[in-house]
Amino acid sequence: MPPADPMAETGIAVPVMADVACSAGSRSESPAPGRASGECSASSPSFVPRHDDLLDRVAAWGPVDTPAGGFHLVPVRLERDLPLIGRWMNDPAAAAFWELAGPQEVTQDHLRAQLGGDGRSVPCIGVLDGAPMSYWEIYRADLDPLARHYPARPHDTGIHLLVGGVAHRGRGLGGLLLRAVADLILAQRPTCTRVIAEPDIRNTPSVAAFLTAGFRFSAEVDLPAKRAALMVRDRPHRHLL
Numbered sequence: 001m002p003p004a005d006p007m008a009e010t011g012i013a014v015p016v017m018a019d020v021a022c023s024a025g026s027r028s029e030s031p032a033p034g035r036a037s038g039e040c041s042a043s044s045p046s047f048v049p050r051h052d053d054l055l056d057r058v059a060a061w062g063p064v065d066t067p068a069g070g071f072h073l074v075p076v077r078l079e080r081d082l083p084l085i086g087r088w089m090n091d092p093a094a095a096a097f098w099e100l101a102g103p104q105e106v107t108q109d110h111l112r113a114q115l116g117g118d119g120r121s122v123p124c125i126g127v128l129d130g131a132p133m134s135y136w137e138i139y140r141a142d143l144d145p146l147a148r149h150y151p152a153r154p155h156d157t158g159i160h161l162l163v164g165g166v167a168h169r170g171r172g173l174g175g176l177l178l179r180a181v182a183d184l185i186l187a188q189r190p191t192c193t194r195v196i197a198e199p200d201i202r203n204t205p206s207v208a209a210f211l212t213a214g215f216r217f218s219a220e221v222d223l224p225a226k227r228a229a230l231m232v233r234d235r236p237h238r239h240l241l
Contacts, residue, residue, distance in 0.1 A: 054143070059075045061184060071177060074132075082107060084164070091166070099225075128168070132164075134163050134173075136160065137159070138158070141158035144158065146158065157195050157196065158196045159185075159196070161178060178197075178215070195215070196232060210229075216232055216233075
């Protein structure tokens, strides 16, 4: 459970919320970007753009308003966020699907693989009304080993989500925030036509949250360490759902 004043622990600077026009899932079983075994899929380009270009500068996306309050994706800083994320990963509900429980070094290695990679995956803290309450990974599904297991399209963007604080679970926030983040991705990444997720098929609360957020169930896919529900949020329908 996060501390009574999580902002004091993490030191995350939260901007003033402004109007913006515009656990739920487990991590991918594919190796994290930057790991020796995490080679890119066959569809990866031979030329890798600058880090900022791969996901259109997540750090600059800014806050959005949601029915639950102002929400902001803040890219992870290891020295600031590792203790909080490590504690979340050791919660039994998270450990069952994320498989990152154990010493802090386990979570540290997972984060460093992304932070030291080519920018195809950006780990973030989800800050709701000033309180860090969730962990997110926004990643290029078409450049991930996941792309070997489904008919990927260029610029498909994936989401992993962990609602970290026990006090924030069971309130419908997973589906609400997944909808907000999917909308944000589609607004900020004009080349992206779909948002993708692949929660464990056994994680029924996660699958339900994605359905609530307007994702559709596309298929069951066998990944190296899990059978996943491939969930898809399409750009053409996002304002109708």
